[in-house]
Amino acid sequence: xxxxxxxxxxxxxxxxxxxxxxxxxxxxxxxxxxxxxxxxxxxxxxxxxxxxxxxxxxxxxxxxxxxxxxxxxxxxxxxxxxxxxxxxxxxxxxxxxxxxxxxxxxxxxxxxxxxxxxxxxxxxxxxxxxxxxxxxxxxxxxxxxxxxxxxxxxxxxxxxxxxxxxxxxxxxxxxxxxxxxxxxxxxxxxxxxxxxxxxxxxxxxxxxxxxxxxxxxxxxxxxxxxxxxxxxxxxxxxxxxxxxxxxxxxxxxxxxxxxxxxxxxxxxxxxxxxxxxxxxxxxxxxxxxxxxxxxxxxxxxxxxxxxxxxxxxxxxxxxxxxxxxxxxxxxxxxxxxxxxxxxxxxxxxxxxxxxxxxxxxxxxxxxxxxxxxxxxxxxxxxxxxxxxxxxxxxxxxxxxxxxxxxxxxxxxxxxxxxxxxxxxxxxxxxxxxxxxxxxxxxxxxxxxxxxxxxxxxxxxxxxxxxxxxxxxxxxxxxx
Numbered sequence: 001x002x003x004x005x006x007x008x009x010x011x012x013x014x015x016x017x018x019x020x021x022x023x024x025x026x027x028x029x030x031x032x033x034x035x036x037x038x039x040x041x042x043x044x045x046x047x048x049x050x051x052x053x054x055x056x057x058x059x060x061x062x063x064x065x066x067x068x069x070x071x072x073x074x075x076x077x078x079x080x081x082x083x084x085x086x087x088x089x090x091x092x093x094x095x096x097x098x099x100x101x102x103x104x105x106x107x108x109x110x111x112x113x114x115x116x117x118x119x120x121x122x123x124x125x126x127x128x129x130x131x132x133x134x135x136x137x138x139x140x141x142x143x144x145x146x147x148x149x150x151x152x153x154x155x156x157x158x159x160x161x162x163x164x165x166x167x168x169x170x171x172x173x174x175x176x177x178x179x180x181x182x183x184x185x186x187x188x189x190x191x192x193x194x195x196x197x198x199x200x201x202x203x204x205x206x207x208x209x210x211x212x213x214x215x216x217x218x219x220x221x222x223x224x225x226x227x228x229x230x231x232x233x234x235x236x237x238x239x240x241x242x243x244x245x246x247x248x249x250x251x252x253x254x255x256x257x258x259x260x261x262x263x264x265x266x267x268x269x270x271x272x273x274x275x276x277x278x279x280x281x282x283x284x285x286x287x288x289x290x291x292x293x294x295x296x297x298x299x300x301x302x303x304x305x306x307x308x309x310x311x312x313x314x315x316x317x318x319x320x321x322x323x324x325x326x327x328x329x330x331x332x333x334x335x336x337x338x339x340x341x342x343x344x345x346x347x348x349x350x351x352x353x354x355x356x357x358x359x360x361x362x363x364x365x366x367x368x369x370x371x372x373x374x375x376x377x378x379x380x381x382x383x384x385x386x387x388x389x390x391x392x393x394x395x396x397x398x399x400x401x402x403x404x405x406x407x408x409x410x411x412x413x414x415x416x417x418x419x420x421x422x423x424x425x426x427x428x429x430x431x432x433x434x435x436x437x438x439x440x441x442x443x444x445x446x447x448x449x450x451x452x453x454x455x456x457x458x459x460x461x462x463x464x465x466x467x468x469x470x471x472x473x474x475x476x477x478x479x
Contacts (some may be wrong), residue, residue: 046447049113052099053446053457056119057469058419059095060146060476061426065154067147067415068093074143074150075136085422086140088122089132090412095121097416098442102394104130118448118455133405141404144411146220149242152215152418156246160422162212164251170367172252172276173209174375174380175243177236177261179204181224182395190403191223200224203398205410206232207389208239209382211256215421216385216414217243221407233265240273254278254365256379262362264321267330271364278363281334290315291336291358299338302370311338314369317362332362335369335376389417392434426472440465 034042062068068087070297095116096107104126110116118124124132155161166171183202184192192201202224208217219238222231235244236255243253254276257266261280270277281287292435299311315332339357361376395413398406417434426431427441447458459466 021113048448050115050118050446051112052443054444055095055098056442057472058098058423062419064476065151067151070147070150074147075140077167089099089124089129091121092124092129093412094416097393100438105118133400133401133408136404136408138404141407144408148414149245152246155422160425162210164247164449167252169252172254173247174254174256175208176211176379177208177257178382179206180386188401194225196225206235209385211381214385215418219410219414221410233269236266237269240275264319267319268327271330271372278361278367280361287360308340312369312373332364334360334362335371335373336360383462388434389413427468465466
């Protein structure tokens with residue numbers, strides 16, 4: 001019996017030849033062969049190949065950190081039948097994101113060579129994963145946020161976090177906070193019914209990132225038209241609670257942010273948590289008055305080139321809340337940078353009005369103003385994390401019309417990103433970008449063979465980074 005009629009390649013194509021291979025019970029299986037040239041042909045017939053064999057490193061690392069067990073305990077909901085195996089389903093989506101997928105349908109990659117099952121994990125279909133995401137509740141989303149912290153605590157205890165031994169009041173552990181905007185199209189997604197001030201629809205995630213390692217400490221999804229400052233203050237309060245669980249309570253902390261987070265409630269949360277802050281402030285009336293009152297001999301030049309110079313000074317400042325005042329003023333230092341440009345020094349095309357550009361930020365940190373300014377000026381490192389989350393993971397879109405499903409999607413992206421940071425540290429190179437990790441390690445092809453009741457994963461011969469992979473797997477085995 002020949003099963004030629006079941007072959008999907010029924011069109012006439014001179015490059016496609018049909019080969020018949022013996023199957024079970026005397027049948028024959030049709031396998032198309034693409035004859036590209038006289039010496040090269042392509043056949044899709046290898047059922048033992050693993051297209052992303054390098055995922056064994058972050059997935060095994062996730063096992064060591066208790067990824068699946070933690071999510072199974074925290075993400076349950078009321079209907080346990082639909083939410084069973086939350087840890088395994090989360091692992092499917094995290095693995096898909098690590099491999100470079102963007103959409104739920106991209107989990108189909110793991111059916112090629114039965115990748116996940118051969119690596120020892122369970123594979124779920126796209127429809128089951130979508131149904132599971134849509135069935136989650138607010139309590140499940142809170143469980144996801146808690147799982148990020150618990151996995152992080154275990155990772156930091158295993159040495160996969162920042163070096164806390166060097167932190168002190170003059171060199172604190174820095175946490176950056178920032179927000180981004182993810183545009184959506186149409187008004188069917190919950191939370192995007194109203195447009196923002198730019199006329200766009202979408203979501204407005206808040207992120208808190210540890211500056212040295214780039215690990216995401218906390219993430220919260222907000223509607224795209226949000227203008228509630230209380231969200232940021234509550235988020236910061238929650239973030240400082242979580243970072244205190246990750247680090248020792250004696251560790252010096254500093255919260256760093258741009259002018260969008262200059263508000264009394266947020267800075268008061270830092271004061272209550274005994275944390276330093278470093279926040280940019282806009283040049284509104286009182287700030288301009290202070291700048292105008294500074295005498296020329298109070299400016300200290302720290303950088304001078306042919307293109308201009310930079311001067312620094314500081315002044316005492318009190319941060320007061322809106323009336324009625326929610327609490328006592330917060331005493332801080334106002335550090336001001338004055339930039340004199342090349343054109344301001346009598347050269348062609350001078351400024352029409354201002355001869356200098358001023359930038360100011362408030363802080364309660366001790367130390368030299370120049371050192372504090374250089375540290376505050378480094379706050380843009382969070383933008384690299386946001387860039388990778390949006391353009392190298394799956395945060396450039398949200399897959400569901402359900403707001404809770406999209407909140408869970410944000411947390412899964414957070415888990416995936418942190419696993420890349422833990423993996424880079426495990427490979428003794430925390431500076432590795434996600435693109436480099438994929439190219440050298442995650443998307444490495446492999447082949448599975450079975451013998452003596454043991455599965456063997458074969459990597460390509462002379463793989464350039466095989467020593468790094470051996471070191472990482474040996475470390476995981478010995479842990």
